[in-house]
Amino acid sequence: MRILVLGGNGFVGRAVVADALKHGAEVTSFSRGISGTPLPSEVTQLVGDRDTGEYSALRTGAWDAVVDLSGFRTRDIDQAMDALGDRVGRYVFVSSHAVYVRDLPAGTDETAPRREPMRDAEVLTNATYGPCKVACEDDVWERYGDRATIVRPGRVTGPGDASGTALYWIRRGARGGRVALPTKPEAPLQLIDSRDVGRLIVQLIADGRPGAYNAIGPDSTIAELIELAADLAGTTVELVQVPFDAVPPRFPLMDPEAEWGERRRNPAKALAAGMSHTPLRQTVADTLAWDAARGTPDLSVGLTPEQELELLRKS
Numbered sequence: 001m002r003i004l005v006l007g008g009n010g011f012v013g014r015a016v017v018a019d020a021l022k023h024g025a026e027v028t029s030f031s032r033g034i035s036g037t038p039l040p041s042e043v044t045q046l047v048g049d050r051d052t053g054e055y056s057a058l059r060t061g062a063w064d065a066v067v068d069l070s071g072f073r074t075r076d077i078d079q080a081m082d083a084l085g086d087r088v089g090r091y092v093f094v095s096s097h098a099v100y101v102r103d104l105p106a107g108t109d110e111t112a113p114r115r116e117p118m119r120d121a122e123v124l125t126n127a128t129y130g131p132c133k134v135a136c137e138d139d140v141w142e143r144y145g146d147r148a149t150i151v152r153p154g155r156v157t158g159p160g161d162a163s164g165t166a167l168y169w170i171r172r173g174a175r176g177g178r179v180a181l182p183t184k185p186e187a188p189l190q191l192i193d194s195r196d197v198g199r200l201i202v203q204l205i206a207d208g209r210p211g212a213y214n215a216i217g218p219d220s221t222i223a224e225l226i227e228l229a230a231d232l233a234g235t236t237v238e239l240v241q242v243p244f245d246a247v248p249p250r251f252p253l254m255d256p257e258a259e260w261g262e263r264r265r266n267p268a269k270a271l272a273a274g275m276s277h278t279p280l281r282q283t284v285a286d287t288l289a290w291d292a293a294r295g296t297p298d299l300s301v302g303l304t305p306e307q308e309l310e311l312l313r314k315s
Helices: 011-022 074-084 129-147 165-175 194-207 222-233 268-272 280-293 305-314
Strands: 002-006 026-031 044-047 063-068 088-094 148-153 177-181 211-215 237-241
Touching (some): 011 026, 011 194, 088 194, 165 280, 194 211, 211 268
Parallel strands (some): 026 044
16 A cells, blocks of 8 residues: 655654554655654655645655645645646545534534635634635545545644644643633543544545544543643642633633534544544653653743743632
């Protein structure tokens, strides 16, 4: 099985590459080749740039499947498909759960209505990211039909997740003490381990499965995430609820209570297709170990210890 990964140097891309190699695939990665640690030596590295439309490295070669992790606007998808032509068997597009319309009830599946498509946007924001992904999905389906597979991950974390989104709370739990929590402890989460996403994608390719799949993790809560990290680190925490508007905008993993339902998806189809669910405790443990090994650099999200202490003092 020959797999081409567009964006193999990224967080989820590395999980796809690792799982594909584990299952005996011949893997080629296409990226700018300027970020991250080198991929395993078995991976053929092709260099190009989607931002500038530099796809010359893809003008030759053939693959059983391509996994597109770095397509965000239709020009990215269309240029890649034009460059590859009929030299790929299946096109797996990694989309997002953000494609779905707002105000859905909890537990909706892949048949839920999507947002109106947007073919381009100068800046990807909460308002434009999902609609741009919808338009990308449409183009992949139109070009490849039954040879198109769409994977819609929820919030992804695990070792290698440098975004800081879940990592902020994992670190915060490990540090222990009084934790400023700008939501209720029962705020729901469905974090998916990147390795589970990689496993699903490779299995979908092996089985030749078309259609859309929600790559969503098991049900948990923000309190469970924090308390698991504390337990693994040998600390204890006291969760102190603070006002939602007391923290900066885009505070990690914070959603208004009115949006809790629409953030929860049904992963049954993906699980039936072979997706695994790594226990949250294992994901947190592995993430803590990875973070410690790299020296726990500063995060650009959340509160500094000093800011949190001041907030707690006022609460």
